[in-house]
Amino acid sequence: MSTADSILSARGLGKRYRRRWALTDCTLDIPAGHVTGLVGPNGAGKTTLLNLAAGLLAPTTGTIEVCGGRPAAGPEQLAKVGYVAQDTPTYPGLSVRDHLEFGARLNPRWDAALARNRIDRLGLDPSQKAGRLSGGQRAQLALTLGLAKRPELLLLDEPLASLDPLARREFLQSLMEAVAEHGFSVVLSSHLVADLERVCDHLLVLVDSRVRVTGEVEELLASHRLLTGPRRDPASLPTGQRVVSASSTDVQSTLVVRTEGPILDPAWTVGALTLEDVVLAYLSPAEIGRPTLEVAR
Amino acid sequence: MIWLSWRQLRIQAAAAALGVAVAAIVLAVTGPRIAGLTGNIFDQLTQLDRWLYSAGIVVLAVTPVVLGAFLGAPLVAREVEGGTHRLAWTQSVTRGRWLATKLGLALTTAAVTMGVLALAVTWWADPLDAAQSETRGSLPSRITPVAFDMRGIVPVAYGVFAVALGVAVGAVVRRSLAAMAITLAVYVFVTVAVPIWVRPHLIPPVRQTVALGNDTLDGITMHGDGPNPPTTVTVHTANPADWVLSNQTLDPSGRAIDSLPSWFAQCLPPPPPVAAEKAGQGAASRNSLNACLQRLSDEGYRQQVIYQPASRFWSLQWAETGVFAVASGLLAWLTFWWVRRRLT
Amino acid sequence: MIQFSLDSRSGVSPYLQVVQQVRHAMRLGLLREGDQLPTVKDVVANLAINPNTVLKAYRELERDGLVGARPGVGTFVTRTLTDSSLAAHEPLRRDLLRWLGKARRAGLDDESIEALFASTFRATAEQDIA
Numbered sequence: 102m103s104t105a106d107s108i109l110s111a112r113g114l115g116k117r118y119r120r121r122w123a124l125t126d127c128t129l130d131i132p133a134g135h136v137t138g139l140v141g142p143n144g145a146g147k148t149t150l151l152n153l154a155a156g157l158l159a160p161t162t163g164t165i166e167v168c169g170g171r172p173a174a175g176p177e178q179l180a181k182v183g184y185v186a187q188d189t190p191t192y193p194g195l196s197v198r199d200h201l202e203f204g205a206r207l208n209p210r211w212d213a214a215l216a217r218n219r220i221d222r223l224g225l226d227p228s229q230k231a232g233r234l235s236g237g238q239r240a241q242l243a244l245t246l247g248l249a250k251r252p253e254l255l256l257l258d259e260p261l262a263s264l265d266p267l268a269r270r271e272f273l274q275s276l277m278e279a280v281a282e283h284g285f286s287v288v289l290s291s292h293l294v295a296d297l298e299r300v301c302d303h304l305l306v307l308v309d310s311r312v313r314v315t316g317e318v319e320e321l322l323a324s325h326r327l328l329t330g331p332r333r334d335p336a337s338l339p340t341g342q343r344v345v346s347a348s349s350t351d352v353q354s355t356l357v358v359r360t361e362g363p364i365l366d367p368a369w370t371v372g373a374l375t376l377e378d379v380v381l382a383y384l385s386p387a388e389i390g391r392p393t394l395e396v397a398r
Numbered sequence: 399m400i401w402l403s404w405r406q407l408r409i410q411a412a413a414a415a416l417g418v419a420v421a422a423i424v425l426a427v428t429g430p431r432i433a434g435l436t437g438n439i440f441d442q443l444t445q446l447d448r449w450l451y452s453a454g455i456v457v458l459a460v461t462p463v464v465l466g467a468f469l470g471a472p473l474v475a476r477e478v479e480g481g482t483h484r485l486a487w488t489q490s491v492t493r494g495r496w497l498a499t500k501l502g503l504a505l506t507t508a509a510v511t512m513g514v515l516a517l518a519v520t521w522w523a524d525p526l527d528a529a530q531s532e533t534r535g536s537l538p539s540r541i542t543p544v545a546f547d548m549r550g551i552v553p554v555a556y557g558v559f560a561v562a563l564g565v566a567v568g569a570v571v572r573r574s575l576a577a578m579a580i581t582l583a584v585y586v587f588v589t590v591a592v593p594i595w596v597r598p599h600l601i602p603p604v605r606q607t608v609a610l611g612n613d614t615l616d617g618i619t620m621h622g623d624g625p626n627p628p629t630t631v632t633v634h635t636a637n638p639a640d641w642v643l644s645n646q647t648l649d650p651s652g653r654a655i656d657s658l659p660s661w662f663a664q665c666l667p668p669p670p671p672v673a674a675e676k677a678g679q680g681a682a683s684r685n686s687l688n689a690c691l692q693r694l695s696d697e698g699y700r701q702q703v704i705y706q707p708a709s710r711f712w713s714l715q716w717a718e719t720g721v722f723a724v725a726s727g728l729l730a731w732l733t734f735w736w737v738r739r740r741l742t
Numbered sequence: 743m744i745q746f747s748l749d750s751r752s753g754v755s756p757y758l759q760v761v762q763q764v765r766h767a768m769r770l771g772l773l774r775e776g777d778q779l780p781t782v783k784d785v786v787a788n789l790a791i792n793p794n795t796v797l798k799a800y801r802e803l804e805r806d807g808l809v810g811a812r813p814g815v816g817t818f819v820t821r822t823l824t825d826s827s828l829a830a831h832e833p834l835r836r837d838l839l840r841w842l843g844k845a846r847r848a849g850l851d852d853e854s855i856e857a858l859f860a861s862t863f864r865a866t867a868e869q870d871i872a
Contacts, residue, residue, distance in 0.1 A: 299792070
């Protein structure tokens with residue numbers, strides 16, 4: 102993938118806090134015009150990556166480019182990227198209406214009609230102070246601020262984490278409707294894969310500060326298979342099939358493999374995997390000793 | 399950005415405005431009477447007047463602290479504590495512009511508040527500075543430490559400095575409450591240290607040698623009891639409103655001595671101590687004191703006084719304002735650097 | 743206007759589900775020639791799925807010649823699926839009823855009937871693909 106199509110590209114990106122590396126040697130390209138899910142366990146580096154993309158952090162090593170420019174390089178660059186931080190911060194003392202005024206004053210491309218429309222449809226009381234809103238309402242307000250800015254890329258850090266199922270569904274409906282209407286790119290992080298499965302068509306898995314796999318969701322689902330059969334040494338598989346995770350009992354082996362073509366060995370029982378299964382396979386420690394980057398195309 | 403800064407600031411600004419308005423009204427009401435006093439001003443002051451005088455000093459001393467703690471310290475710290483900086487820095491304004499607007503507005507508020515207060519108090523208290531009374535004490539001259547901080551333009555510099563300090567501490571510490579406490583501590587230290595160590599040297603003080611005589615005598619102190627206790631003498635300069643920094647007796651060879659020669663102790667009348675000498679003492683004791691002072695003079699003893707003349711009041715004010723302006727500038731620069739480079 | 747639903751546990755990818763639901767609606771006569779399909783925006787607002795999914799589904803339907811997109815207006819049905827096969831529905835339904843009667847008389851309960859049908863259906867479907 103050329104960097105021309107990428108809305109976010111990183112080369113050797115690393116970030117260190119005192120002695121701990123939150124991100125190590127990340128090289129990735131996130132395509133424009135897609136909703137990309139950023140998955141990984143807590144502490145994997147998702148928030149760090151998003152903060153680097155938003156310009157809230159500066160890299161320790163490597164480079165990162167967003168919408169064709171360095172993050173937070175200036176007002177024009179800042180206008181291209183929208184960001185909703187974890188636990189959706191809002192000014193508790195300012196009302197909903199004040200927040201919209203805030204957005205209008207601080208953003209040259211502010212779409213006031215969109216903002217007002219959304220607030221009306223969501224049923225938020227404009228004079229209500231943000232500190233008195235429920236978690237779901239605050240998340241919707243924060244999303245409104247991010248959307249009305251009309252960015253090219255919207256970054257969302259665990260936006261669903263503190264929402265109940267109804268609020269979660271409404272948030273995703275809102276978000277998808279906005280993407281359908283305005284066509285911007287989204288990078289959305291979560292540690293729950295089920296949330297992402299509906300809305301993301303591209304996936305990036307971060308484990309332990311490194312990128313483990315990135316690719317189109319359809320392609321990942323099509324190319325990963327669950328193999329069960331009599332106990333076998335995982336290294337004995339043909340080269341077209343890379344073992345992602347393996348577990349064995351004394352008589353049986355269960356492997357998750359990534360394969361280019363069909364599995365022809367009759368000894369295996371082949372099963373399909375859900376996206377969650379695929380991600381979980383990459384989250385487990387690489388027993389095969391290959392914790393490397395898997396890039397789709 | 400100005401809208402946002404003002405919106406976040408307006409409660410504190412309103413409180414400051416209210417406080418200033420109250421003070422201004424009180425002073426405006428009582429001021430004209432004070433301005434009309436003639437003659438021995440001190441004796442004509444009522445209890446209320448004296449109380450207001452002290453209140454003026456206290457208000458001007460405390461207001462910068464309040465501004466620094468409640469306006470300065472939370473400016474950056476509160477946003478970082480609440481995570482709202484992540485909201486503010488991902489709109490379309492850079493961190494620099496964000497900080498510049500907030501800081502600028504806060505400093506302006508501080509300067510205006512202190513400016514109006516200082517103006518009001520200076521106007522009110524001007525007739526009273528250095529008012530002397532023969533019998534009942536006096537009020538400090540305006541160039542001396544306590545009054546100096548509360549007159550002219552120095553209070554404005556203090557207010558601006560306090561806020562700049564608060565913002566810088568808040569940005570580094572990132573916790574509002576801790577920042578308030580640290581700002582308070584540092585500010586108090588600075589305002590105590592400056593008059594003692596810095597202000598006397600802003601303009602090189604004047605050294606003068608004064609003859610010991612009855613007209614220049616300020617006081618004699620005996621340190622301790624016994625037959626021959628060490629004794630020191632202090633004199634005042636021609637203008638009683640001068641700020642005397644040190645008083646040293648020089649012996650005939652020009653060396654500074656800690657105590658007057660031992661024979662001087664006999665010149666002093668027996669207890670009660672001489673420092674409280676009343677006019678009721680006999681003429682005889684006064685004559686003996688004069689004779690002793692004359693003898694000291696004849697023998698070559700002189701008094702060296704180091705002081706800042708009262709006429710230098712405004713020069714010192716500008717000099718100190720300059721120092722604090724530079725300090726505020728450094729703190730602001732530090733804040734910018736910290737917020738733009740180090741803060742996440 | 744028809745509405746789509748998503749079964750996240752069926753194992754069928756979302757875009758295929760959309761395609762299938764459109765074809766199903768067309769077969770049942772719920773979508774006739776000239777009817778408009780729901781806009782992408784409405785579908786995702788309802789289902790909270792990726793717009794590209796819906797676009798992909800509509801594109802495939804367009805490739806199969808079933809729908810056509812009119813830029814700025816929407817996506818419309820260009821053919822019906824009912825005419826060729828609807829005629830065959832009635833006799834097939836009668837055959838099915840007869841078969842069901844036979845199965846019940848043989849002693850099969852509901853679950854066994856469903857299992858028998860499902861496994862036979864899958865086997866023939868896979869044969870068709872292979």
